[in-house]
Amino acid sequence: MDRKVRVRFAPSPTGPLHIGGVRTALYNYFFAKQNGGDMILRIEDTDQTRFVPGAEDYIIEALTWLGIKFDEGVGIGGNYGPYRQSERKPMYKQYADQLIATGWAYYAFDKPEELDAKRKEYEAQKKTFQYDCNTRKDMCNSLTLSADEVKRRLDSGEPYVVRFKFPSDTEIHVHDLIRGEVKMNSNLLDDKVLFKSDGMPTYHLANIVDDHTMEVSHVIRGEEWLPSAPLHVMLYKAFGWEDTMPQFAHLPLLLKPDGNGKLSKRDGDRLGFPVFPLEWHDPKSGEVSSGYREKGYFPEAVVNILAFLGWNPGVEQEIFSIDELVTIFSLDRISKSGAKFDVEKAKWFNHKYLQAKPNEEIATLFENDLQQRGVTASHDYVLSVVALMKERVSFVSELWEQTHYFFQAPTEYDPAVIKKRWKEDTPAHLAKIKEILQNVPFEKQQMHDAVMEYIQSNELNMGQIMNSFRLTLVGAAKGPDLFELITMLGKEETLARMQRGIDTIKI
RNA sequence: GGCCCGUUCGUCUAGUUGGUUAGGACGCAAGAUUUUCAUUCUUGAAAUCAGGGGUUCGAGUCCCCUACGGGCUACCA
Numbered sequence: 001m002d003r004k005v006r007v008r009f010a011p012s013p014t015g016p017l018h019i020g021g022v023r024t025a026l027y028n029y030f031f032a033k034q035n036g037g038d039m040i041l042r043i044e045d046t047d048q049t050r051f052v053p054g055a056e057d058y059i060i061e062a063l064t065w066l067g068i069k070f071d072e073g074v075g076i077g078g079n080y081g082p083y084r085q086s087e088r089k090p091m092y093k094q095y096a097d098q099l100i101a102t103g104w105a106y107y108a109f110d111k112p113e114e115l116d117a118k119r120k121e122y123e124a125q126k127k128t129f130q131y132d133c134n135t136r137k138d139m140c141n142s143l144t145l146s147a148d149e150v151k152r153r154l155d156s157g158e159p160y161v162v163r164f165k166f167p168s169d170t171e172i173h174v175h176d177l178i179r180g181e182v183k184m185n186s187n188l189l190d191d192k193v194l195f196k197s198d199g200m201p202t203y204h205l206a207n208i209v210d211d212h213t214m215e216v217s218h219v220i221r222g223e224e225w226l227p228s229a230p231l232h233v234m235l236y237k238a239f240g241w242e243d244t245m246p247q248f249a250h251l252p253l254l255l256k257p258d259g260n261g262k263l264s265k266r267d268g269d270r271l272g273f274p275v276f277p278l279e280w281h282d283p284k285s286g287e288v289s290s291g292y293r294e295k296g297y298f299p300e301a302v303v304n305i306l307a308f309l310g311w312n313p314g315v316e317q318e319i320f321s322i323d324e325l326v327t328i329f330s331l332d333r334i335s336k337s338g339a340k341f342d343v344e345k346a347k348w349f350n351h352k353y354l355q356a357k358p359n360e361e362i363a364t365l366f367e368n369d370l371q372q373r374g375v376t377a378s379h380d381y382v383l384s385v386v387a388l389m390k391e392r393v394s395f396v397s398e399l400w401e402q403t404h405y406f407f408q409a410p411t412e413y414d415p416a417v418i419k420k421r422w423k424e425d426t427p428a429h430l431a432k433i434k435e436i437l438q439n440v441p442f443e444k445q446q447m448h449d450a451v452m453e454y455i456q457s458n459e460l461n462m463g464q465i466m467n468s469f470r471l472t473l474v475g476a477a478k479g480p481d482l483f484e485l486i487t488m489l490g491k492e493e494t495l496a497r498m499q500r501g502i503d504t505i506k507i
Numbered sequence: 508g509g510c511c512c513g514u515u516c517g518u519c520u521a522g523u524u525g526g527u528u529a530g531g532a533c534g535c536a537a538g539a540u541u542u543u544c545a546u547u548c549u550u551g552a553a554a555u556c557a558g559g560g561g562u563u564c565g566a567g568u569c570c571c572c573u574a575c576g577g578g579c580u581a582c583c584a
Contacts, residue, residue: 012584047583112582119581128508128580161582179512188510188580196582203584227511227579250512253577257518262577308532312520316531335513335520338577342518345533392545402545417543455542466542478544 003217003244005037008073009063010207010221012044013055016280016289017062018265019341020222020254023306027251028220029068030307030329040214041073043084044207046200053283062277066299067322080214085206089199095209095239096162096195100142104238105194107160108141109153130190133168162195164204164231164238172230177218177249177331184230192231204228208235211246220249220331223338224262249331252310255338263341265289273343277302296395297346301353305346309339319352351394359387365396373400375407384488388480402478406488409497410475413505417477421467427502429458429465430472434498442491448483472501 009025011017017025032039041063043056060075072078082088099105108131110118115131122129129135136143141163142150154160170186194205201209211219229248236245254263257271267275279291292302303322311334313320320328354362363383370377377385385406386399393399433451440450451469455462470482473494479485486494 010584014584044584050583108582115582126508130509130580159582163582176512182511184511190580193582198582200582202582207584222578223512224578224584229511252513255577308519310519314521316521318532332523337513339520340518342533345519348533389545391547421543463542470543474543476544477542480543480545482542 003215005032005035006040006215006217007032007037007220008040008042008211008214008216009068009070010042010044010210011059012047012050013052013059014047014050015052015055015265015282016276016278017059018263018275019277019292019306020263022062022066022277022302023254023309024220024222024251025063025068026066026303026306026325027311027329027334030326031218031220031331032071033326034329037217038071039069040078040080040216041070041076041083042210042214043074043086044203045084045086046196046203046206048086048198048200058278058280065293066277066303085201085210088206088210091213092195092201092205092209093199096201096205099164099194099238100162102238103165105162105164106136106142107150107154108139108163108191108193109145109158109160110140111159114140131163132190133166133187136163136165136191159197161193161197163191164194164235166191166231166234172233174226174229174233174248176226176229177247178252178334179226179250179336182226182229186230186234189230192228204231204235208232208239208241212236212239212241212244215244216246218249219246220251223250223253226250249334251334252336253338254309255340257340257342262338271341271343273341273346296397297350298353298357301346301350304353305349309341310335319349319356347394354394354396355391359383359390362386362390362396362399366399369396369400370407377407381406381488388484388488405474405479406485409493409500410473412475413471413501414476417467417471418505418507421464421471421477422505422507423464423468424507426464426468427505429454429460430469430498430502433465433469434495434502437486437491437498438495442487444483444487447486451483468501469498471505472498 007028009028011021029039031037041060045051056074063070070076072080073083096105100107119129131139138144143165145153166186166189168187172184172186172189174182174184176182192204193202195201210216229250233245236242255261256263256267263275265275274290274292274295276289276291277293279294280289281287282289293299300321303325304320307320307325307329308318311329313328314333360383363379363386366386367379367382370382385403389399389403392402433454436450436454437447440446455465466482467477470477470479473479473482473485473489489497
């Protein structure tokens, strides 16, 4: 029986989504779309203590910006809702009860302080306390208490949690689409809390119940979930849902580029690149973390970058649109080891995307920047500047630094260039060239020829003349073809800049 | 500590029935082009395939051990 492919991306609204999460969402999206399946956005907000206002909106905005489209879920709707776990709260208890009734789970009354004390006690003996098949008999739960006592406690409203009762000495197999068969012995696994004393399920219960009721066919998530996958497999078994259990694929982690460890939200700008898709303003601390969008990355570039972190198509082409990725993506080409983020490569990707964009689009973006700088110029002029100069930048934000002299006359002249190129006779030659330009038709080729002729007939050093000439226009030894620049600046401005250079530059 | 996962150039990676000068990309270096800077192009350096044992005529590719890295070990996800 071939089930319809249904995948979910299920973040917790505990803060901004970081790029590892974004990549998980992407892979889910690729897989779903490739198989004509559904992509679900579920918000896992069962931990009320970690809720962060604005996080959910942030997640949706980020995914929308990147072009990851959902078929169902928070903000979209669908036939399997609600899609926020907090709104599904009433339905989880019956499932916890079901497991108790079938002997797969039990009530536990141990207080948090008691468990802490227990852990400390073990720690003192250099051991680790685990609530499992070996220790549960020494704890305060419905396995050790009499039925009457359990009933009395429940009736009196005493807080309790529901724990999964792992069978002893059972080999549990998790079939992972990326890693193959992963085996674990149940004796080593602890009796995880499924249902918390605040009436909310934990991730484990809610996840399985939701995936089942939402008919999720594939669970594609981070590798940090692999250790609890056996619990999840056992839960499907306990509920009798084995035949529709989703297939698992645990993705390798995104690692810190410098030292070791998985990339975390806290790494922030310390690493020199954003870890968040969008800029994030922490409502509590007021701290601002940079985002790819605000840094000037194009969403298509970010998608491309992330897609290639932990996966590759096995062909030499590296630039792919999101739709192409949907076509070419495959789970079995995902690598098993963690990937470090490479800022330089990320910039290169953005550079490629910027080059491929229509000049019109870049010009519009650049105009926003110009406006903020209080620079005014006609759209056609900006467009010409972009056409001429965009190949040298990776971000629109770098354009100004490369092109400011198109808009503003230099106010300073690079001393190093003066030292190297500005000679005693330079002002006189430039004055002469200025005169020539005044009388020659203001056309690129003709100006070029006229200036060249002057240089040649006077047997001058071309590099010296051209560079000092450039210095008066740009203020530095950089920029496009000189006559290209002159044509753009216009006759009046060119001559004015030349004169100013002649007047002010001193050896 | 325990359990699980992993390990090919600095980085991302190709390598999928064992036989490759171990390929590409980013970055780096050099050269070419240019009036400058950048772009672009060409070339180059860069992995004894973590190490050690096997199996085999032959291993990056299969097996084992070790080391190292990572994850998990909460009434967090």
